[in-house]
Amino acid sequence: QDTVLGEGLAREGGAAWESQVAAFGEVLGGEPLEWGRLANEHPPTLRTHDRYGERVDEVEFHPAWDSLVRLGLDARLQSLPWVDPRPGAHVARAALFMLLGQVEAGVGCPLSMTFASVPALRAQPDLASDWIPRLTSGDALCGMAMTERQGGSDVRANETTACPDGDGWVLDGHKWFCSAPMSDAFLVLAQAPAGLSCFLVERPQRGFRIERLKDKLGNRSNASAEIALDGAEARIVGEEGRGLPTILEMVNHTRLDCVLGSAALMRRAVAEATHHAAYRSAFGRPLAEQPLMQNVLADLCVESEAATVTALRLARAYDEADGPFRRLATAVAKFWVCKRTPPLVAEALECLGGNGYVEESQLPRLFRESPLNSIWEGSGNVSALDVLRALAREPETSEAFLAELRLAAGADARLDAAIGRLEQELVDPEARSARRLLELLAVSLQGSLLVRHAAPEVADAFCASRLDHPGGVFGTLPPFLDHAAVVERHRPCL
Ligand SMILES: Cc1cc2nc3c(=O)[nH]c(=O)nc-3n(C[C@H](O)[C@H](O)[C@H](O)COP(=O)(O)OP(=O)(O)OC[C@H]3O[C@@H](n4cnc5c(N)ncnc54)[C@H](O)[C@@H]3O)c2cc1C
Known part of the structure; x- marks a missing residue:
């Protein structure tokens, strides 16, 4: 449950x-x-x-x-x-x-x-x-190939070429990362005469070669390949020269899934940690009853809940075609939820002690997986710069975002103060402090959602530890909070 x-x-x-x-x-x-x-x-x-x-x-x-x-x-x-x-x-x-x-x-x-x-x-x-x-219908799978050896963030530097050929196109070049290479089709970026364009390339075909599979830190069940495009037959998707906006339609949705995937990893890690601590004893008492462990577990639970409510609110923005909020919140959540996952999984792993470091516990697998969502589909800095771009070019995005935060106005003084700080930081954001801004945007959104929707002890713990006096490690919630109640809300009942 x-x-x-x-x-x-x-x-x-x-x-x-x-x-x-x-x-x-x-x-x-x-x-x-x-x-x-x-x-x-x-x-x-x-x-x-x-x-x-x-x-x-x-x-x-x-x-x-x-x-x-x-x-x-x-x-x-x-x-x-x-x-x-x-x-x-x-x-x-x-x-x-x-x-x-x-x-x-x-x-x-x-x-x-x-x-x-x-x-x-x-x-x-x-x-x-x-x-x-x-x-x-599930009869075919589709992948995506943008990244080349010389760069993934800056896809405008793509060197793969596309030449018109009869009714279609022919692609020549390489792709340095192409996950799920067994797929039936791929959306591929290549340089056409009018500029970077998006193409559909079907597989199998002679012009599409899988050179080798990557030996990855985690995500090992999934194949990620290097691809050679050698006269690959292709058809254009969208307007020639408009490849980036075309494929961004895809990337926006995979970014949503990065947030969902990271929230899922957090939840699994928290489920493992809270379950283990409920049944493991040390010094004559279950770990879950020991005050310091309760603080660590509660802090992990708060982070996991914040990620889950953010992920689901973001998903609703996709249901509602909620333009400006969705635009900003996707980048903010992709940055923050994915970045918070590795430290959370590491701490959850430690809750299992040495057993957490051993493969049978499955925590090592979660740990190896945990950095990935922050890297692909736009790494952390790329998300941060994307937020600055949205704020500069589409001012309605910050208005929509702030409107969502203000739905909780007056409910918690710490949240009100954070929103006030954010309003100031939004005035003239600059690249070197973009991550600070992203962090404030993210925790303000999470605070607003939790204050409105979470159990009071969770919202209180979040505001005290993320908005008021942020701590550097998990397990630093103020002592007066009801840690045990927070943990109980998250512990799987088997
Ligand atoms: C397991 C795995 C599977 C993948 N699958 C696919 C796939 O199927 N299809 C696909 O197209 N790609 C795929 N990728 C590639 C992935 O999207 C890229 O690795 C990612 O976009 C980063 O590109 P890069 O590796 O070239 O790093 P770079 O672009 O070289 O970036 C390196 C670092 O610099 C930072 N950076 C970049 N620009 C700036 C800037 N202006 N200011 C500050 N910092 C900056 C980045 O945030 C990053 O931290 C996959 C990657 C992995 C790890």
């Missing part, structure tokens, strides 16, 4: 999917937990040639991976809001995605990219009518 997720699902508009979400959680708590372990202990391998020396470029996965992908497709993580566009569908999908992410994060990558490719493909109606039904 996940109280915070359940409350958020109903509050943000996903009540119609409550039973589906609960049933999915039930399923995931069984055999799929073991599939997650297996898929990571048996990572994919690349088979480049067949016995006759012909290129085949096939990625071979453990059956556990296939089972997990199938679970995600059956839950319509690749399509829910596109095929069932009732209000709340994005929130429902978010809850489902966060449940799967607690069991296995790697499969989130192909599911997320396939889901996110749909709005980008709409820029090209003939391709959309051909591909969107295949992608939403």
Whole structure:
């Protein structure tokens, strides 16, 4: 049972999917937990040639991976809001995605990219009518290839070329990172005569070679490849020279999923830590009853709850086509929630002592996964600079963001003071202090959401420790707070 997720699902508009979400959680708590372990202990391998020396470029996965992908497709993580566009569908999908992410994060990558490719493909109606039904039904997967050897943040420096060829195009170049390379199609950026443009490249084809798979820190169940494009046949998506805005339609949605994925990792780590501490004794008493451990656990729970409420509120912004708020909140949440995940997972791991450092506990897997969402789809600084760009070019974004914060005005003096500081910092933001601004934007949003929606002890702990006197490590909540009550709200009841 996940109280915070359940409350958020109903509050943000996903009540119609409550039973589906609960049933999915039930399923995931069984055999799929073991599939997650297996898929990571048996990572994919690349088979480049067949016995006759012909290129085949096939990625071979453990059956556990296939089972997990199938679970995600059956839950319509690749399509829910596109095929069932009732209000709340994005929130429902978010809850489902966060449940799967607690069991296995790697499969989130192909599911997320396939889901996110749909709005980008709409820029090209003939391709959309051909591909969107295949992608939403789960018959095909779509990946994305932007990053090249010389740079991923600055994709305008892409060197891959696109030349017109009959009705289509031909692409030549390379892509340094291309995850889920077994997909059926990819959205690829390349330089056309009129500038950087977006293309759909189908696989398999001779012009698309998988050179090798990356040996990654984590995310090991998922394949990430280096790709050679050697006369690859392609079709343009959107207007020539408008590749960046076209693919940003996709990237916005994968950024939402980075937030969901990181909130899911936090939740899994907190579930493991609170469960362990409830049953492990030291010095004659359960760890969960010892005041200092209670403070650490409560602090972790507060962070996890803040991430979950932020993720679900952000998902609602996608349901409501909530333009300016969504624009700013996506970048702010991508920066903050993803950045907070590695320290949280590290501290949760330590709650299990030496056992947390051992693979069987699954915490090492979470720990290795935890930095990734902050890197791909725009690394931390790129998100921070994106926020500055939005504030400068679209002033309505800060108005919409502040309006959301002020919904809690007057409810907590510490939050009011933080919003006041933020209003000053927003006056003339500059790059060198962008991270400070992002942090204040993020904790003000989280404070506003928690004050309005969380249990009073959680909101109080958040405001005291994140807005009033921020501490450097977890476990520094003020002593007068009800730590045990916070932990109890988050401990899984088995
Ligand atoms: C496991 C994995 C899978 C991936 N899968 C894909 C995929 O499927 N498709 C794809 O296209 N890409 C993929 N990527 C690539 C990923 O999106 C890039 O790694 C990321 O965008 C950063 O680009 P880069 O690695 O070239 O780093 P760089 O662009 O070189 O950046 C290095 C650092 O500099 C910072 N930085 C950059 N510009 C500035 C600036 N102006 N001011 C201050 N700091 C700055 C960045 O934030 C970063 O911390 C994947 C990456 C990983 C790790």
